Amino acid sequence: MQRDGAKVEEIHSTEVRPNHDGTYQIQNLMEFDPKDQAKFSCVVDQGGLNGKMVMFYEPKADFMVPIIVSVVIAVLLVALAIVGFVFYKKKAGQKTGYNPAKTSDKGDSSSSSSANA
Structure with missing residues (x-):
């Protein structure tokens, strides 16, 4: 396992275990903070592969x-x-073309002059 391309030494490894199909497996485990911005990868080198396979850890969104x-x-x-x-x-609530009547006659000369005539 690698952190930013450098080999990580703090790896926990399981014993070789048999699979149900007659093959065997071994697991390497490493603990790290998921908020760490480093790039983690695992290099797999197996006889059945055509060379080494590199798997990268991609954090979930x-x-x-x-x-x-x-x-x-x-x-x-x-x-x-x-x-x-x-x-x-x-x-x-407002009607178009509607002008409310004045509440006071003060200053309106037309109403006072017509009442006196």
Whole structure:
């Protein structure tokens, strides 16, 4: 096993074990922090292969990122829907071409002059 191309010495190895099909296996195990940014690989050298086979460890993507992004988008959509609904209700309450009557006659000379005439 290798870490960034250098051989790792801290490897735990199992004994040779038989498989159900008459072949044998041995396992080499290594513990490491998955957050480590190093590149890990395992070199397999077996008589049945045409040369050495190199297997690379590829960490799984963080599964929380899509969940967090989905929740944020859902919250934004709900907030947008609420704002849209409030805006719609506010606009629906106003009638086009409707001007409310004045509540005071102060300053309006037409009503006072016609009452005196």
